[in-house]
Structures are given as structure tokens and as C-alpha cells.
Amino acid sequence: DVKVTQSSRYLVKRTGEKVFLECVQDMDHENMFWYRQDPGLGLRLIYFSYDVKMKEKGDIPEGYSVSREKKERFSLILESASTNQTSMYLCASSFLSRRWGGKLFFGSGTQLSVL
């Protein structure tokens, strides 16, 4: 069974801190994604990566950056956390387009609170 593991279930940080959210997948997927999930707003794509060291902006990249040094690991970085970044962050992975069938495998999420 595919495993997408997010390192923390809950995080509490202070405004201005640099925050790292880590995600690891064990299915050798090429694509990895970071979404944030907010009530009433659904899931919004922050960044995605289709290969090691490759990344593309999603719909709401402002205030975030990402790193993918290894195929199985995709990190989301909040350079200077702000209160409006309090949210549930979901990592997902998938095969390349021609194999993926629309199926994303999601992690269990990290609930980040910025005080």
C-alpha cells in the first residue's frame, strides 16, 4: 500500500519563524504536491514537483518555497510564517501523467498554527 508520510501531525509556530514541513513517499512516484486545505476554500495547490530538483508554482505560491533533493522527499518551507498561513497542509504524490489515472495519494496532513 502506498505510504505518504508527513513528519508532523500538529505544529505550533510563532510569527516570523521559518517553518519546514516534510513529506516522504515510498512508491517511487515522480510527482509530488503540496496543498493547503481550509474550510470553505477547499484544497488549493501551493507547489508541485514532477522530478528531482524540478518545481512549479501552483495557485497560491506566495510566502512559500519548496525543495526536492531526492525523489521520495518533498519539503514545503514557510520563509517567515504569518498568521494567515495557519492551515491544514496536505502532501500528495502520483505517477507521471500517462500513468496516473487522476489518482493522488495523500498524506494525513499537518495542522499548522501560527501564533
Next chain:
Amino acid sequence: AQRVTQPEKLLSVFKGAPVELKCNYSYSGSPELFWYVQYSRQRLQLLLRHISRESIKGFTADLNKGETSFHLKKPFAQEEDSAMYYCALSVLTGTASKLTFGTGTRLQVTL
């Protein structure tokens, strides 16, 4: 730009009643649509995809290109159907396919 609209935040039905969760999309390309579901304390997971024309857990969804809709239906709701449902549209960028999600509808099935 692509867009997915789910007009209802909450849909409350009685057990045994029919269910229809609405989804409309706008996309200039050829659409690929999906329904994802998140049960309480579980991960978001794929429920069904339009291309498969399958029925999963009694749910079906038909792509209507004329009405740009992909509504999710089930004839008889069960308590275990209570969950958050997201409609999603696949968009092919130059490098990868990505999903654009709607805002979600919470389905509440009551006795």
C-alpha cells in the same frame, strides 16, 4: 483558467434518501473529472473518475459536457456515506497533470 464549483457547503439527507452532490466546471480543454472523499479522521482518497464510468460504494457520476457538470449521485444514502466530498478537474500543464479541487461539500446522513 480552470475552475470547479461545488455550490453546497453542506448537504443533509435522511438515511435511505437519494443523494446528489453538485459539481460544475469550466475548462477550455478536454476535461477529466474526479470525485475525492475524506471520511472523518481519514486521508483524502479517490472515490471515482469519470473515464472509468464505474460505480463505487453505490455512487455514480456522469460527465455532462453540455451542462459542464459532473454530479455525484447515490440512490439510497447510508450513514457511512457521511464525509467531505471534493470534485476535482485534471489540468495538463506543460510538465505534469495537476488537480484543481472544488471547495467541497459535507454530506451528513441522519437517521
